[in-house]
Amino acid sequence: MTPEDVALASELVVEAAALAARIRADGGLETRAKTSVSDVVTEADLAAEAHIVERLGRERPDDGLLGEEGTFREGASGRRWVIDPVDGTYNFSTDSDYWCSAVALAEGDRVLLGAVAHHATGTVVVGGPGVPTTRNGEPLPDIEDAELAGLGAATYAHPGFIGTGAGFDAWVRAAALPATIRMLGSGSMDLVGVATGRLGCWFQHSTPDWDWLPGTALVAGLGGSAERVEAHGLVWSIAGPPTAVRELGDAIRGVAA
Structure with a gap:
């Protein structure tokens, strides 16, 4: 994993969240149930995932892909990007701001990196086991042990x-x-x-x-x-x-x- 991967992950979730928010703001958001009335998908989910997939296809063509909305691609590098274009779609579809766009980079069963963008507050949190977690570029304090x-x-x-x-x-x-x-x-x-x-x-x-x-x-x-x-x-x-x-x-x- 490289600093370029960290920067790319941050950019992907910011762009996906902005795209989803723009589609919702334009009105007429169509919602389709998947497994239940609260497990839904919208055209914003599909468009945001397609945007991430297109960019990764150009910039990380050897990496595998797995997306919530159906994306799957085997990779040659041993690495895999895991994509959630809109996490909290039921919230998103009912005009709540408790939703985000998220990606992770993994190698085998080991996660290397995660990035989450909360569009409503302009917050991007990125980090991983070998990358100290930051919020909008500022280091966060370590999690203290607690009962x-x-x-x-x-x-x-x-x-x-x-x-x-x-x-x-x-x-x-x-x-x-x-x-x-x-x-x-x-x-x-x-x-x-x-x-x-x-x-x-x-x-x-x-x-x-x-x-x-x-x-x-x-x-x-x-x-x-x-x-x-x-x-x-x-x-x-x-x-x-x-x-x-x-x-x-x-x-x-x-x-x-």
């Missing part, structure tokens, strides 16, 4: 998941431990919140790579912890201070404190 009981946790439980057995019971055990919980509807925005200190930690099950890798790169760039835990037939993604992450993982697995 879960003193933190706010961002999470999500789809209405169809509520009350459905051992998986939901695991979510309830974890959700009962933080000082408070928030369900805001954008994984990458939530993980930016962990990176910037606005939120304490984050957990969710069945998280696709485009909702996980960009934000966890930012957390890793600040010394935070990011883990995936298999329990009750589900894969759970957890990020935040190391102690809180361990406590959440134990609660999800049903390990006694």
